[in-house]
Amino acid sequence: MSINWFPGHMAKARREVEENLKKVDVVIEILDARIPHSSHNPMLDEITQHKPRVVVLNKVDMADKKETDAWMAKFRSEGKYPVALDGRNNQIIKKIEPLAIRATAEIFERMEKKGIGRRAIRAMIIGIPNVGKSTVINNVAKKKVAKTGNTPGVTKQQQWIKAGEQMELLDTPGILWPKFEDEITGRKLSLTGAIKDAVVPLDEVAIYGIEFLLAHDPDRFNTFYNINVSASDEIVDIFDAIGKSRGLKAGGNEINYEAVTNRVIYDIRNGKIGSYTFDEADA
Ligand code: GDP
Known part of the structure; x- marks a missing residue:
């Protein structure tokens, strides 16, 4: 399901993501492994600034293995923490959590040096519609928590859910709009189901x-x-x-x-x- 993104939706979505970013130590960005570039909204880089990033290449079952490896290497070279997975698999938290721990190690070391006691790592899931955000959250929570709909601005009481041994995850994902740089990007987004059939x-x-x-x-x-x-x-x-x-x-x-x-x-x-x-x- 997706919506038509008007400037008002975008401004609202951005504000919501920015608000939630303040609460977290690490961002878990979900991308469609078939289109890791086209399913990324570059505005995220602007608003997360230097926050550590775990990049989930989701739907890896439908992507080319060699290309997935090449993308993993690229994200590592950018200082991100990538993992390729099938969000429907119920073991995914075992893959995501160790990366979140590594990604936030420095932050927590600094906090410990200042005498601040250890607490759970706080994370949030962000991505464009249909990349698998709700699938991942529901899977980690082992119940249906994330509203499967892509309506920014529908406020809902947020909760932290336990995700692994040392992490907590916001139960509502940050939703960004699919960014069309050009016609080809639009075709790729449509071909993988990220945008509605009427758009392209x-x-x-x-x-x-x-x-x-x-x-x-x-x-x-x-x-x-x-x-x-x-x-x-x-x-x-x-x-x-x-x-x-x-x-x-x-x-x-x-x-x-x-x-x-x-x-x-x-x-x-x-x-x-x-x-x-x-x-x-x-x-
Ligand atoms: P959201 O809009 O980002 O929350 O996306 P959803 O979680 O609703 O997922 C969109 C569709 O992709 C659903 O039909 C999911 O079952 C499917 N899906 C999610 N993850 C995977 C995956 O890893 N592999 C495959 N094949 N389908 C997936």
Whole structure:
């Protein structure tokens, strides 16, 4: 579920995140592992300033393993604490907590030197819609706490939930808007389900997906749809081939292009064809 982000929503979301940031020692940013660059809102860097950051590359089950490793290395080189995981797995806190401990070690050492007694590490989850924030929070809490809806400004009594042995987590995530730097970013966000289908024209999204797969994994693409096409074919011929193979007809023998578009997006979005990462770590 996502909302249309108007400037008022953005200002409100930013204010809410800024308020909550004051309460925490470490930020746990959730990204979609398939689009670690496009699912990051750079404003977060501005408002968190030097707060330590754990970066969760979520939905790793649907991302390309090699690319995930490259992204992990990149985030480490930036002084962040990355971890790749599937937010639905109930062991995730065992992966997240040790990183939060390392990320905050210096802060707590400084506090101890000043004679301030040890307390739990305080953390909050932040990310754009649909990256898996509620899944992670609910999983850590072992119950349904986070409201699965993406409405900034709906205030709710916040609570700290125990997360591991030494950490406490705010039960409401910080929600940021998906930032479109350019058309390609919009297509990637749509292809992975981060933004509503009405925002970017779906034919552009499907064509982007097809071109990506034909450039990166043509054999798998052809096998999956039981077709034989290549990147040099006209896009309409590729749509025809998929439509024929999948029986997506509009009546008579006409191909139903809308159905082909929806099918391709569904298959890529849900990882049916394979596991792909659309943002390159070294780009
Ligand atoms: P939020 O808007 O950031 O709170 O996102 P949600 O937690 O509501 O998750 C969005 C969708 O992604 C849901 O359908 C989840 O089941 C799914 N999801 C979350 N984490 C993962 C994951 O690691 N792998 C896969 N395949 N799906 C996930």
